Amino acid sequence: MSRVFSYVTVSTLVNTRDNVVMAEVGAGQVARLAVLFERHHRALFRYFVSMNGNREVAEDLVQEVFFRMLRYRTSYDPAQSFTAWMYQIARNAGVDQVRKRGSAQVVDIDSFVDRRAELVSASPGPEESVSRGQDLALLRRAMDRLPEDKREILVLSRFQGMKHEDIAEVLGCEVGTVKVRVYRAIRALEQIYFALEKEKAS
Amino acid sequence: MNCEQAKTQMLGGTIPGENQGEEFAAHLASCETCRTESSRIGALWQSLDLLPVEEPSGKVRERFYEMLGAYRQGQASVTMPVKQAWPRMIWQVAAAAALLAVGLGIGYGVREDRSRPELVQLREEVASMRQLVALSLMQQQSASDRLRGVSWSYQVEPSDEEVMNQLVTTVNHDPNVNVRLAAVDALRPFTGSPATHLMARNAVIQALPKQTTPIVQVALIDFLAELKERNAAPELRRMVSDPDIDSGVRKRAEWALERMQ
Known part of the structure; x- marks a missing residue:
């Protein structure tokens, strides 16, 4: 059987770097985007869920990111970090989606966040039990209550495991600034967490 | 500082x-x-x-491959933000899926009919997509993903050596017993294909001494008994006489040897 796609071997799936695969997509082998999809769609989904708290919207946005990769595939520079490029697209897609939703209906962000917090406390899961000294339900509520910019930098650095250099590229700032912002974000999380803990105790 | x-x-x-x-x-x-x-x-x-990790539903993957297929047919090249995009995309994807289904149906009918190269090409593309998904999933860190990859392998042509080799690697080296067991089962279609049956049979024989988990050893022995694979007899006899091997496994090896007679 002659292959229409470039022949995908096990070793290329494992070893080929993202930027090389994306360069191949840019050169016209669009089916190779599936390799990048398999590698990154879960992380992107978690990013969007962490940012907007809505699984359905997050799934739409994952789709949109890969759609945009196809559309802008020729603009990708293989010398650039693929992860940084992908999250730049993801951020833009997220912003466009919020704008779109904002024009369709006025969303009160505070009440949205509070509703998420209520849902969490109303449906305690196994994570409710205190573990390693942290109340995970409180921690999740604290994450939800973090200002968006702080939540984003924590999500990128902690959950997406991105290097500071890549985050700096995504956010358009210096690496030193990223370090300071990550520190401030974790401190803010700590303060919100302790505030919630006090609320709970009183 | x-x-x-x-x-x-x-x-x-x-x-x-x-x-x-x-x-x-x-x-x-x-x-x-x-x-x-x-x-x-x-x-x-x-x-x-x-914190609990959120996992996307299976629809995400399904929609991605539909979108990719539609895009490749030039039907998804319109500039669209999310909310506006989807109603149109759904129609495009539905149309593409319908075309694909028709194409596949005719493609299977005409087989390698050179007069319809576009249908043959379409069929090959879908086969390649399935191969890609199966191989990629079997490389993932999460055992549940690898299990899904093994399941996907049922959708590839049983003559696909690459997928067969990955299944063999999974049988031999995957750290998770359930994934290894599923991979043993998934090798069955490959033993029925003229292109891969010899390799698949040999791979199963060679996998036997590499396993130390009784449940996987039994699965392999059952498989070889089912195939009546006499080339496995020396290894089975060795197992029967090896006191370090689980007694249940030794009995199963003995049973398999009798069945092969």
Whole structure:
């Protein structure tokens, strides 16, 4: 059987770097985007869920990111970090989606966040039990209550495991600034967490 | 290093590729305030790991491959933001899926009919997509993903050597017993294909001495008995006489040898 796609071997799936695969997509082998999809769609989904708290919207946005990769595939520079490029697209897609939703209906962000917090406390899961000294339900509520910019930098650095250099590229700032912002974000999380803990105790 | 500088380094040791350096260590040794703070926020940082991980539904993958197929047919090249895009995309994807289904139906009918090269091409593309998904999933870190990859392997042509080889690798080396068991079962179609049956049979025989988990050993023995694979007899006899092997497995090997007679 002659292959229409470039022949995908096990070793290329494992070893080929993202930027090389994306360069191949840019050169016209669009089916190779599936390799990048398999590698990154879960992380992107978690990013969007962490940012907007809505699984359905997050799934739409994952789709949109890969759609945009196809559309802008020729603009990708293989010398650039693929992860940084992908999250730049993801951020833009997220912003466009919020704008779109904002024009369709006025969303009160505070009440949205509070509703998420209520849902969490109303449906305690196994994570409710205190573990390693942290109340995970409180921690999740604290994450939800973090200002968006702080939540984003924590999500990128902690959950997406991105290097500071890549985050700096995504956010358009210096690496030193990223370090300071990550520190401030974790401190803010700590303060919100302790505030919630006090609320709970009183 | 002063306290201000130390604060930006506090999470460095917890981030891959980041190094806090000797200066930071020296500062912590001499500053109790920073030492306490570093330990406190480091613990909070680590505890974020315990938050439940959200997983996307299977629809995401399904929709991606539909979108990719539609895009490749030039039907998804319109500039669209999310909310506007989807109603149109759904129609495009539905149309593409319908075309694909028709194409596949005719493609199977005409087989390698050179007069309809576009249908043959379409069929090959779908086969390649399935291969890609199966191979890619079997490479993932999560055992549930690898299990899904094994399931996907049923959708590829049983003559696909690459997928067969990956299944063999999974049988031999996957750390998860359930994934290994599923991969043993998934090798069955390959033993029925003229292109791969010899390789598949040999791979199953060679996998037998590599396994140490009784349940997987039994699965392989059953498979070889079902195939009446006499080339496995020497290995089965060795197993029967090896006192280190689980007694249940030895009995099963004995049973298989009798069945092959």
